[in-house]
Amino acid sequence: MRWESVADLGYRVPNERFFVRDDTSTPAIDERTWRLRGHGAIGIARWRGVPLRVVLERAGISPSPVDVMPAGLDPTVVAGGVDYGHVRRPLPVEKVLDDVLVALSMNGADLPPDHGFPA
Numbered sequence: 717m718r719w720e721s722v723a724d725l726g727y728r729v730p731n732e733r734f735f736v737r738d739d740t741s742t743p744a745i746d747e748r749t750w751r752l753r754g755h756g757a758i759g760i761a762r763w764r765g766v767p768l769r770v771v772l773e774r775a776g777i778s779p780s781p782v783d784v785m786p787a788g789l790d791p792t793v794v795a796g797g798v799d800y801g802h803v804r805r806p807l808p809v810e811k812v813l814d815d816v817l818v819a820l821s822m823n824g825a826d827l828p829p830d831h832g833f834p835a
Contacts (some may be wrong), residue, residue, distance in 0.1 A: 765820040
């Protein structure tokens with residue numbers, strides 16, 4: 717989003733000017749047939765590592781950032797012949813400084829590749 721396009725709007729950005737975050741195109745949804753389904757993607761593990769807060773403080777994080785933008789090392793997202801780069805997900809600094817862990821192990825073993833090895 718170009719900051720100058722919203723500079724005069726104050727704190728809230730109208731929907732029509734709000735940035736779009738999507739790895740692919742926006743789907744066309746028929747709200748009459750759409751249903752919310754619960755995904756069974758819940759798991760419990762014993763994670764060990766270093767709080768990201770500690771890493772950022774030792775690196776000298778300034779007081780002004782709003783988000784931290786981790787990027788994956790998995791293959792880049794390619795759609796329609798366009799390479800959009802690695803998956804990136806912003807994390808609010810407030811959350812990062814509160815409870816984000818750089819995981820190094822899972823259930824007492826090295827972090828598996830599917831869960832981010834080496835960290």
